[in-house]
Amino acid sequence: MSTTTRSLRTAARAQASGQANDVVATLGATLRAGLAGGPAAVVLFFASSSYDPDDLAGPLASAFPEAVVMGCSTAGEFTDSVWAKDGVSAVALPTSIVSRCAAALVDLSTDPVAATADGVRVIEGQLGVALRELDPARHLGLVLIDGVHGAEEAVNEALGNAAPLLDVVGGSAGDDLAFTETWVSVGGQVSRRGAALVVCETTGPFTVLKTCTFASTATTLRVTRADLATRTVYEFDGRPAPEAYAEAVGARPGDLDSSIFMAHPLGLMVDGAPFIRSPQAVTADGGIRFYCQILDGMEVEVMQSGDIVSETAAALADATETLGGTVNAGVLFNCILRRLELDAKGQTQAFVDTFTGVPLAGFHTYGESWLGHMNQTLTGVLFA
Amino acid sequence: MHSLQDLDEVATNLQTSVGPAVFGPLASRVLLRTGVSLRKPRPDQVADPVAVAKVIAALADMGYRI
Numbered sequence: 001m002s003t004t005t006r007s008l009r010t011a012a013r014a015q016a017s018g019q020a021n022d023v024v025a026t027l028g029a030t031l032r033a034g035l036a037g038g039p040a041a042v043v044l045f046f047a048s049s050s051y052d053p054d055d056l057a058g059p060l061a062s063a064f065p066e067a068v069v070m071g072c073s074t075a076g077e078f079t080d081s082v083w084a085k086d087g088v089s090a091v092a093l094p095t096s097i098v099s100r101c102a103a104a105l106v107d108l109s110t111d112p113v114a115a116t117a118d119g120v121r122v123i124e125g126q127l128g129v130a131l132r133e134l135d136p137a138r139h140l141g142l143v144l145i146d147g148v149h150g151a152e153e154a155v156n157e158a159l160g161n162a163a164p165l166l167d168v169v170g171g172s173a174g175d176d177l178a179f180t181e182t183w184v185s186v187g188g189q190v191s192r193r194g195a196a197l198v199v200c201e202t203t204g205p206f207t208v209l210k211t212c213t214f215a216s217t218a219t220t221l222r223v224t225r226a227d228l229a230t231r232t233v234y235e236f237d238g239r240p241a242p243e244a245y246a247e248a249v250g251a252r253p254g255d256l257d258s259s260i261f262m263a264h265p266l267g268l269m270v271d272g273a274p275f276i277r278s279p280q281a282v283t284a285d286g287g288i289r290f291y292c293q294i295l296d297g298m299e300v301e302v303m304q305s306g307d308i309v310s311e312t313a314a315a316l317a318d319a320t321e322t323l324g325g326t327v328n329a330g331v332l333f334n335c336i337l338r339r340l341e342l343d344a345k346g347q348t349q350a351f352v353d354t355f356t357g358v359p360l361a362g363f364h365t366y367g368e369s370w371l372g373h374m375n376q377t378l379t380g381v382l383f384a
Numbered sequence: 385m386h387s388l389q390d391l392d393e394v395a396t397n398l399q400t401s402v403g404p405a406v407f408g409p410l411a412s413r414v415l416l417r418t419g420v421s422l423r424k425p426r427p428d429q430v431a432d433p434v435a436v437a438k439v440i441a442a443l444a445d446m447g448y449r450i
Contacts, residue, residue, distance in 0.1 A: 371412055
């Protein structure tokens with residue numbers, strides 16, 4: 001199944017599944033048709049971990065030699081019309097939307113901060129300008145980060161050091177809930193412990209989308225002992241973390257499970273909006289492991305969930321209004337925990353339907369990025 | 385050189401230096417990195433030398449020396 005659009009200033013998007021060579025052929029043909037003869041500047045593809053990335057990255061890069069082609073493995077993919085778990089979604093941003101760009105593949109296996117800084121320098125070399133000198137109203141970055149080695153905070157911090165006013169939006173690669181290995185790619189190069197970064201100059205307005213369904217319960221917890229390396233909190237307010245958290249959500253410590261964690265993550269309130277930190281599990285040594293870091297001394301609020309579909313529709317409406325009423329392209333990063341909730345509630349198609357008429361592609365992530373690393377959130381960028 | 389004693393002083397200094405449009409994004413990044421708010425400092429953090437030092441270091445990492 002695939003979809004196309006025809007307009008000089010509209011992204012092309014597609015989804016395909018099946019054998020890798022057939023997927024490449026279908027995506028290439030569908031995206032080319034959607035581009036209506038125009039060149040692509042950036043092609044992003046999001047693939048089920050069932051594919052060998054070498055069967056996709058190189059062939060797709062060859063299919064779009066004029067563009068930066070970047071991809072990653074996922075925990076499911078979608079477009080504005082298709083929701084799938086076993087295929088590949090892709091979006092091609094034409095040169096009428098992105099006038100120039102530069103990309104780098106970063107190896108995160110040793111020192112993620114230094115490696116990301118090196119990647120930034122590669123991009124700066126290609127663009128001929130320091131990222132911090134770019135006009136943030138006309139430039140943005142997209143980043144795909146390894147999803148199983150916990151380097152997202154370091155990558156986001158390094159990007160913020162390089163260009164604190166530049167929006168860099170992205171997601172953590174997935175592996176269909178195996179949590180063993182993910183991959184990212186730039187061109188034909190693939191990394192199984194890396195980050196793919198592209199910085200784009202845009203021809204028109206764009207806006208960052210960041211939305212989650214959670215509202216604060218006004219109950220706060222202060223971290224008094226944590227281990228950043230393992231993203232584990234051992235104490236809230238001087239008490240064992242499971243005990244304090246359970247009391248805050250009205251449960252018994254022994255009853256804490258994924259359903260409670262999903263319904264009641266914690267939020268760091270930033271200018272009135274929560275940056276969600278999702279609990280993952282109670283650890284054998286008496287802590288709660290999260291999907292992203294919570295710092296010692298940080299005060300977080302206990303969240304309660306709402307409806308993902310209506311919240312997404314409202315956020316999209318706001319973003320559309322911000323862009324003057326028309327959205328011509330989008331790239332979205334949706335948390336795997338939101339996907340699981342949508343699956344459980346039978347709302348997958350309703351979620352996709354909120355994007356009807358907006359040519360976009362995205363994937364279900366192991367974490368979302370913008371300013372920092374977060375969970376249970378939909379991030380992305382929409383272009384007028 | 386005068387050393388900044390509290391978060392209000394840091395915030396005022398930063399706002400004066402970069403303006404309100406830049407202050408907002410920087411304050412958000414600082415909060416995410418340190419757990420310290422420059423917009424609404426917590427009472428226990430406002431004059432805490434450790435919190436102040438964390439904020440100044442985070443700003444320096446991003447290229448803003450105050």
